[in-house]
Amino acid sequence: MNLYLGVDIGSVSSNFILLDQNGRLYRKLYLRTLGNPVKALKDGYASISDGLDKQHGKIRAVGSTGSGRHLAAVLLGADVVKNEITAHAVAASHLFPGAKTIIEIGGQDSKIIILRNNIVHDFAMNTVCAAGTGSFLDQQSARLNIPIQEFGDYAVKSGHPVRIAGRCGVFAESDMIHKQQMGFPVEDIIMGLCEALVRNYLNNVGKGKKIEEPVVFQGGVAANRGLAKAFEKILGLKINVPAHYEVMGAIGAAILAREQMELSHSPTRFRGDNFVLEGNFTSNSHECSGCPNLCEVVCIKRDNEVLAYWGDRCKKWESSIKQPRDRLKVV
Amino acid sequence: MSRVGIPRSLFYYYYYPLWKSFFADLGAEILTSAPSNRHTVERGIELAVDETCFPIKVYLGHVAELCREELDYIFVPRLVSVEARSYICPKFMGLPDMVRALIKETPPLIDITVDLSCDEKCFQKDIIRVGRLFTRQARKIQLAYQHGCEELRLCRSLASQGFTMEEAIKMWEGEPMEAESETDLNIGVLGHGYSLYDERISMNLVKRLRAMNCKVLLPEHLGSEVVEAEAATVPKRVFWTLGRKMLGSALHMSQREDVDGIIYLACFGCGPDSLIGEIIERKVRDNKPFILLTVDEHSGEAGIITRLEAFCDMLRRRRNYRSESKLSPYGASLHSFENTV
Numbered sequence: 001m002n003l004y005l006g007v008d009i010g011s012v013s014s015n016f017i018l019l020d021q022n023g024r025l026y027r028k029l030y031l032r033t034l035g036n037p038v039k040a041l042k043d044g045y046a047s048i049s050d051g052l053d054k055q056h057g058k059i060r061a062v063g064s065t066g067s068g069r070h071l072a073a074v075l076l077g078a079d080v081v082k083n084e085i086t087a088h089a090v091a092a093s094h095l096f097p098g099a100k101t102i103i104e105i106g107g108q109d110s111k112i113i114i115l116r117n118n119i120v121h122d123f124a125m126n127t128v129c130a131a132g133t134g135s136f137l138d139q140q141s142a143r144l145n146i147p148i149q150e151f152g153d154y155a156v157k158s159g160h161p162v163r164i165a166g167r168c169g170v171f172a173e174s175d176m177i178h179k180q181q182m183g184f185p186v187e188d189i190i191m192g193l194c195e196a197l198v199r200n201y202l203n204n205v206g207k208g209k210k211i212e213e214p215v216v217f218q219g220g221v222a223a224n225r226g227l228a229k230a231f232e233k234i235l236g237l238k239i240n241v242p243a244h245y246e247v248m249g250a251i252g253a254a255i256l257a258r259e260q261m262e263l264s265h266s267p268t269r270f271r272g273d274n275f276v277l278e279g280n281f282t283s284n285s286h287e288c289s290g291c292p293n294l295c296e297v298v299c300i301k302r303d304n305e306v307l308a309y310w311g312d313r314c315k316k317w318e319s320s321i322k323q324p325r326d327r328l329k330v331v
Numbered sequence: 332m333s334r335v336g337i338p339r340s341l342f343y344y345y346y347y348p349l350w351k352s353f354f355a356d357l358g359a360e361i362l363t364s365a366p367s368n369r370h371t372v373e374r375g376i377e378l379a380v381d382e383t384c385f386p387i388k389v390y391l392g393h394v395a396e397l398c399r400e401e402l403d404y405i406f407v408p409r410l411v412s413v414e415a416r417s418y419i420c421p422k423f424m425g426l427p428d429m430v431r432a433l434i435k436e437t438p439p440l441i442d443i444t445v446d447l448s449c450d451e452k453c454f455q456k457d458i459i460r461v462g463r464l465f466t467r468q469a470r471k472i473q474l475a476y477q478h479g480c481e482e483l484r485l486c487r488s489l490a491s492q493g494f495t496m497e498e499a500i501k502m503w504e505g506e507p508m509e510a511e512s513e514t515d516l517n518i519g520v521l522g523h524g525y526s527l528y529d530e531r532i533s534m535n536l537v538k539r540l541r542a543m544n545c546k547v548l549l550p551e552h553l554g555s556e557v558v559e560a561e562a563a564t565v566p567k568r569v570f571w572t573l574g575r576k577m578l579g580s581a582l583h584m585s586q587r588e589d590v591d592g593i594i595y596l597a598c599f600g601c602g603p604d605s606l607i608g609e610i611i612e613r614k615v616r617d618n619k620p621f622i623l624l625t626v627d628e629h630s631g632e633a634g635i636i637t638r639l640e641a642f643c644d645m646l647r648r649r650r651n652y653r654s655e656s657k658l659s660p661y662g663a664s665l666h667s668f669e670n671t672v
Contacts, residue, residue, distance in 0.1 A: 067633050067637070082640075082644075083636075083637045083640040083641045084637060084641075085638075085641035085644070085645075086640070086644045086645075117652060119645075119648045119649060119652050120641070120644065120645040120648060120649075121645075121649065122616075122620065122645075123641060123645065124622075125634075125637075127599075127625045208612065208613070208616070291368075292365045292366070292368040292369075292370065293366075293368045293369065293531075294368060294369045294370070313530070313535060
């Protein structure tokens, strides 16, 4: 069986999926990056590829996305390296043909993607504010000592959500503490927070965008039923949360990898099990003193072999490694 | 011979050829600071008061760098207005005062006041006052200024051939530059020149776009008559020189068939940008794909790269759809894939 691996290395989670030839999801895996994307990649790859062999399935192509997409591309050998917006849009238009709006909230980014005729028509991302993204919710769940998985269940139990200021995460937190000291039930505070985050999202990210149905809500934060409910309440529209909402970026990357293989008819750049699992990957950085830019150059090594450099503006280091750049070209 | 330092920042990108040839004609030796780099940025942030915008912070870093050199003067003009009934951001008006307050022991500042909002009389007097630091002959000073204006026109005409002002200044100084090669996207890029052409502040926006196979159209590539005529179509005249130029350019670009999309680079904390960016977005959005990028002190480039890549993907995809080709810009057609995940 031919399988296509999609990898989405994000700030908070690292997601892996395998699609089969017909585009069916074969396996999926959602892992926390825990600040160590190299380890997340090795562990994630080890468990998603566990038990695969020639009879059961062979990885024919790899696509990577997320803020760690270049790292994933180097460690695994990716055929497609794509930005998150395109990857999410591809996955959503594949699963929900005719979707017009995608709300995607991840660990540190939130995005709105407007689709028309299944293509990206417009998009926006959060600018200087990460209030309302997964990492802020994580922080609040830790503070309230409620596991993040149960956060949404608490929220939907609320009868009278309290009003929480949502302009800024720091103010939202102090507002929550104030409400909690006044004795409001925790469900109402959590639902109030969800509504505040939705208002913040619509004012910052969704500003000026025409949100039309069907609306798809995806990304790790879509696990929070309270947020979906708050979106429905405030927008007055039905919110669809796909079954695999948390790995949509990875699904998009796998679809793109499959397309790339069909289009190019060239062999995959995937480096195989041994390369990923048996190598010892290290990274270090140094300040290049070649010019006053003083770029911080990162070097990724497998044992003693240098795989990639990046971070240099002039590309002196980056181009010192022989890479078939044409296929790795990011656009 | 007197040595004059010129910070390579802010209005350097608009007026350097004028300033350089003026001082050179008066017999001064010119020294510029290095292009913005990590040290400039770090030094500038240390020095500046928090409320200023990022480009002003970077400017202070440039001045601080020049202060380490053996210089007789540093040129820190007080820019109030460069044309009738129009103004530059008030932070430029206070620039010499800010430099004096924040940086101890600077060489004497040449803080000529440039205010052409009403007439040129005071400005001409100030040019003579500055020139007298180098020569007693008023005629020589006037000629140096005229010559400077000619050099500036020359440099601007170089820029209009498809280059950034930063590149045009290099060409004007004799460095060869290659024109852009064949590209498949044509993107209008707007923003204050001092952010856009400073590779550190803009995170190399123009070159990044070119590397993504885009041709970049800048306000300097458009005729000023066209820009002014477009800017005059809004109900209230924009009295910021640069803001009006951006608005007129955006309106013009939004009507051009050959422009695929428009990018506006704003600095977080820029007062005029918060208004002009918004006006432009509202006026342009219905005609052309538009994206507003906000930059500040952060050095993480991943965010800007993701947005640019997604923007280019979107433009190619939309164009392919318009031309009714069923080829996906992502690769093969999505429809060949069963909807069964």
